Amino acid sequence: MHRAARRKVPFPVIALVGYTNAGKSTLFNKLTGAEVLAKDMLFATLDPTMRAVRLPTGKEVILSDTVGFISDLPTQLVAAFRATLEEVLEADLIVHVRDIAHPETEEQARNVRDILADLGVTSDAQVMELWNKADLLPDNQRTALFDRACRQEGVFLGSAITGEGLETFFSEITRQLDDTRHQEDLQLKFSEGRKRAWLYQQSIVLDERETETGYWLVVNWTDRQKQEFRSLD
Numbered sequence: 001m002h003r004a005a006r007r008k009v010p011f012p013v014i015a016l017v018g019y020t021n022a023g024k025s026t027l028f029n030k031l032t033g034a035e036v037l038a039k040d041m042l043f044a045t046l047d048p049t050m051r052a053v054r055l056p057t058g059k060e061v062i063l064s065d066t067v068g069f070i071s072d073l074p075t076q077l078v079a080a081f082r083a084t085l086e087e088v089l090e091a092d093l094i095v096h097v098r099d100i101a102h103p104e105t106e107e108q109a110r111n112v113r114d115i116l117a118d119l120g121v122t123s124d125a126q127v128m129e130l131w132n133k134a135d136l137l138p139d140n141q142r143t144a145l146f147d148r149a150c151r152q153e154g155v156f157l158g159s160a161i162t163g164e165g166l167e168t169f170f171s172e173i174t175r176q177l178d179d180t181r182h183q184e185d186l187q188l189k190f191s192e193g194r195k196r197a198w199l200y201q202q203s204i205v206l207d208e209r210e211t212e213t214g215y216w217l218v219v220n221w222t223d224r225q226k227q228e229f230r231s232l233d
């Protein structure tokens with residue numbers, strides 16, 4: 001029910017993941033506190049950790065705040081987390097929030113990546129890193145980390161408390177979600193005319209051939225469009 005309801009939603013899902021205390025909920029609250037969208041009514045009762053928000057860029061997304069990871073997570077606990085973290089697997093974009101001021105930040109990050117891999121997040125999933133708590137860094141370290149973040153694709157230095165660095169971060173998220181398209185082959189039966197019409201409506205059909213049983217199509221779409229397509233009956 002939950003999944004089915006969400007799949008109908010026409011905007012992308014961003015899952016915030018990270019080590020405990022990294023600042024996920026702070027970022028979540030900063031974004032959701034400012035404005036509550038009407039679409040929220042749908043989710044509030046289903047899951048309080050999922051909210052429809054409008055990013056500062058104007059992009060509407062569903063933000064999902066997940067439970068923090070800890071090191072040496074027992075296998076049984078990983079299993080228990082699985083249900084909650086299904087949202088992570090279904091997300092269009094995963095944001096790995098890191099406490100970059102923590103002395104063990106690298107270890108924590110490795111831990112989070114391992115757990116994500118355990119959960120089945122494949123290496124082709126879109127993952128961005130927000131190096132959070134930049135405001136706690138001494139100036140020289142902040143500059144060094146800023147330079148490092150700039151050199152790495154999908155990595156941003158910022159602060160969920162002061163808001164510094166977040167503008168760039170959200171612009172990049174928006175660009176990613178809007179732009180990422182990939183090509184795929186599809187087979188449709190003659191009876192699936194509605195689905196075919198939807199593809200044309202979206203202007204994402206690159207090629208089409210009629211087969212004995214239906215249509216063979218090549219589409220170029222975003223993950224969001226793919227998700228929406230799958231929710232069509």
Ligand SMILES: Nc1nc2c(ncn2[C@@H]2O[C@H](COP(=O)(O)OP(=O)(O)OP(=O)(O)O)[C@@H](O)[C@H]2O)c(=O)[nH]1
Nearest residue numbers: 019020021022023024025026067068133159160161
């Ligand atoms: N100085 C500073 N503190 C921050 C920042 N972001 C979060 N915090 C603080 O870090 C602590 C943990 O923040 P949360 O947002 O609860 O962290 P979380 O990732 O949701 O933690 P879990 O839910 O346990 O996984 C709180 O005391 C926050 O106020 C930041 O950018 N700068």
Ligand SMILES: [Mg+2]
Nearest residue numbers: 024025066068
């Ligand atoms: Mg939290």
